[in-house]
């Protein structure tokens with residue numbers, strides 16, 4: 305149902321924000337490290353109008369669910385991200401009158417493509433324009449990240465919100481998550497991106513291994529006497545750490561080195577090797593992959609025309625990203641056929657069907 309059908313009057317503004325796929329630099333952002341995401345064509349759209357009563361009302365068209373906010377009681381589910389963004393703006397001193405928000409998204413949920421960041425950034429863009437808030441795109445990303453941490457319980461880094469707020473689909477966003485310095489880089493020459501869903505969805509928040517990995521990294525940094533694992537560049541330095549901290553820290557250090565090398569502008573073949581090495585490191589050292597994803601990545605890696613492939617996003621399921629030769633989209637159907645033949649149910653997410 306559309307805005308008018310739900311709320312009885314037309315919306316005042318519309319805003320949207322994309323999901324993202326990360327090419328290299330996984331689980332480095334909450335270690336003050338480096339990441340290399342790009343936006344994907346799938347987006348989350350919000351329409352907003354002023355509420356006629358004293359409550360905020362949020363409607364998700366995908367879920368066909370309406371949530372009304374009473375008092376300061378934080379909601380759960382999709383509404384928690386929207387409420388978190390609004391509540392943080394109010395706590396920063398902005399006056400936000402009660403609003404109606406309608407949401408629709410084509411970003412798949414639970415596949416590591418930042419559906420929640422797209423919702424946060426779309427909401428914040430919409431609210432910024434409705435109330436003329438003096439916030440820049442980096443500040444929007446920072447508020448979105450805090451909404452995720454404080455209201456959805458995922459102790460995440462800043463990559464997803466920065467990518468959703470600042471990246472585009474035609475280039476890679478090289479980001480230093482400590483300083484927030486960034487550079488827009490071209491994709492490796494002669495290549496394009498393929499994203500395939502493994503069919504295994506994750507839920508990162510709360511009790512997932514995600515928050516546990518972050519805590520392990522912080523403990524490793526403490527034992528190494530550095531502010532964050534970003535401050536170590538030599539993987540040998542972690543040898544004295546107990547397991548599993550040694551492997552966790554080794555992943556972060558080698559992954560940061562891979563991003564830095566890729567950002568210098570390497571050949572497409574080298575870029576692919578770095579992606580393959582990143583997958584092995586996520587699987588063996590960071591232990592965030594699952595069998596379905598490993599199977600899909602293995603099929604991709606042995607397919608001619610694929611330069612490299614890896615798990616993307618927070619892990620524990622989700623999607624794989626591959627770098628393939630330009631114009632070779634038939635690779636996607638071929639890989640999917642093999643993957644589904646092995647008993648899985650995958651889908652091609654990028655390129656999107658035109």
Ligand code: GLA
Pocket residue numbers: 329330331332333334416460461462463464617618619
């Ligand atoms: C999730 C988090 C990000 C990042 C990735 C892993 O998407 O929201 O901050 O840590 O996982 O790279």
